[in-house]
Amino acid sequence: MSLKNNVIKRRDFERYEIIVPFSSLVGRRRKSFLSSELEKRHPCFSDEFAFDSKVKGLSKKGVCSDVLVINKYKLAEYENKRRIAGTGFWIERIEGCHDGMRRGRRYFAAPKFKLSLATVYVLLLVVVTGFCSGKIARRSWNEALSLSVGVDESNVLAEGAVTEGVRTGVATVAAIGPDRGVAGSIVEFFKTVSEADGRILSFYYEAGLGTQKISATVKGVYPESLENFCEYDHGESVVYENGIPVMKVAYSWRTAPSVEGGGERGMVANADFNKSLRDAIIQCDSVLKEEKAPPYHIEFSCSLESKLLFNQLSTLISKDKRSVTSVIVTSAGNNELRIGLTIECVSFEGFDLSLLSEYLKFFRVEIVQENQKSQxxxxxxxxxxxxxxxxxxxxxxxxxxxxxxxxxxxxxxxxxxxxxxxxxxxxxxxxxxx
Missing domain, CATH: 3.10.450 (Nuclear Transport Factor 2; Chain: A,)
Structure with missing residues (x-):
């Protein structure tokens, strides 16, 4: 494994020195305190960034920590260059800072890797003791050692593949559900609703690194029809309106965290892309509602007949090697929908907007009249x-x-x-x- 694949370049991260109070040293309090401090110090700090910290020293006010912040997508690019994910990185030496590679500090290592490293130290101690015990004991221990090391390495590989994003150094969220493609999972959901002749009152999609998730409010579909997705909102019950079931569902699934850089784009390129997106929306008789960046997010209202619009938007986004990382669809009444899209300058298997054009009719809100007619x-x-x-x-x-x-x-x-x-x-x- 090349050494340079284990080192994060100085230009890709920011370093902050933060004093953590003694009352917030561990657990959620530590994470919450560091997050609040980074929101004040790091520009546009949000869930798109990962951070990790190392103890630097003690002071009267608390523990002095070095905190590193990096974009999750950039961190994913580093992870993809290595054979084993989650083993952590050294950082390129910072002028005036003397820890870095010299002291062997690894940042953004998975908790599983840290545990495995401690296990290796214990095993080495036992092996040395075993050699002193004789040839027979040494031989049997070597067999057990080779087996346990193989299991540890498999666990590290699996952990690196199924946790959300790569390693943030703090909390990670395990993905739920079988390995599927993004399009395949969403199509399964839409088909389930269509086969039951149900309606989708609201829909939300979000893409993380290695994990995608969907949450929706569905009407006219019974719970057993959605059992293949297996992950309902905890504590949510099915409500019946005039005998018609209404329920909230949510599920997530794993995908390979393969991120292809969309390339660095200047403000002019972004401006051209944003303009072409707005023009397509306006030309299809839709109404712009909101626009902000970064990341680029646009909201608009459209009719249930806007199939051409979503096909055009899908073509524009894929042609520019960008990806849809968030989709929000809600009913605006009068057969209109309000759409929110988050689009980022990375290329991976995100949400294909052409799927919406195919299943737009299932967002129609006249579910009560239709179901009562069928009854x-x-x-x-x-x-x-x-x-x-x-x-x-x-x-x-x-x-x-x-x-x-x-x-x-x-x-x-x-x-x-x-x-x-x-x-x-x-x-x-x-x-x-x-």
Missing amino acids: SSLIPFSATKFPDTSDYSSPNKKIGVIRRPDNSYVIFYKTPEGKLKTFIEKQGGSNEAN
């Missing part, structure tokens, strides 16, 4: 209880009942003379016979 069919009369009236007596033959959108019932029955008649039961106790 206006004959159901067995014995399943419903109706009042005993003079127009509807025991000699009459009961045929069936239809439930109407206003929650009234039309009862069909046949008289002893063979005539078909109806009896209408309304809410509030008023009834009509015909």
Whole structure:
């Protein structure tokens, strides 16, 4: 393994010296304190950045720490150059700072790697003791050692592949669900909704490094239809509106954290891309709502017939080797949608907007009317209880009942003379016979 692949260049990270109070030395308090300090010191600090810290010394106010900050996508590029992810990096020597490579400090190492390193030290001590115990004991221990080392290396490889992003040096989020392509997973979700003739009231997609996730509010789809996704929001229950299920679902899945640099672009290139994106939205009779950067985020409203728009946007983004890292779709009423897109200058398997053009109709909000119409069919009369009236007596033959959108019932029955008649039961106790 080349030494240069283990060293982060000075131009790719920023270093800060932060004093951590004794009351915030460990756990979540330490992470929260460092995050709040970096928000004050590091320009545009957000979830796009990873940070790690090393103890430098003690002071009266707390523990003095060296904190390194790097963009997660840049960190992923370093990880992709190595055979084993998560083993940490040295940093290029900083002028006036004497730790770096000389003291062998590794930043952004996975917790699993740190644990494995401690395990190796213990194993080496045991091996030395084993040599002193004799040839037989040494031979059996070597067999156990080779097995355990193989398991440790496999765990390091697996950990580097399935955790969100690469290693941030602080908290990492394990991905959930089987390995799938981004497009494949989203298509599965849309197909599940379409097969149940359901509707999507809101939709959110976010891409992390090595992990993608979806959360949505779905109407008209029963929970068992979504069991293949296996990850529902904890504590969420299914709510029924006029007998129609409404539920929130969320799931995530692993993808290879292969990041191809989109190349460094100047402000002119970004401005040209942003302009072409705006022009495409306006030409398709959509209305711009919001725009901000970095990262570049644009919001607009469009109709449910805007299939051409999403195909054009998909072509523009892929042609410029950029990727959609976040998608927000909400209903704006009157058959309109509000769309939010986050687009970044990296190329990886992100969200393909052409999928939205294919499944736009499932964001239509008239789910109540459609479901009630489908429910206006004959159901067995014995399943419903109706009042005993003079127009509807025991000699009459009961045929069936239809439930109407206003929650009234039309009862069909046949008289002893063979005539078909109806009896209408309304809410509030008023009834009509015909």
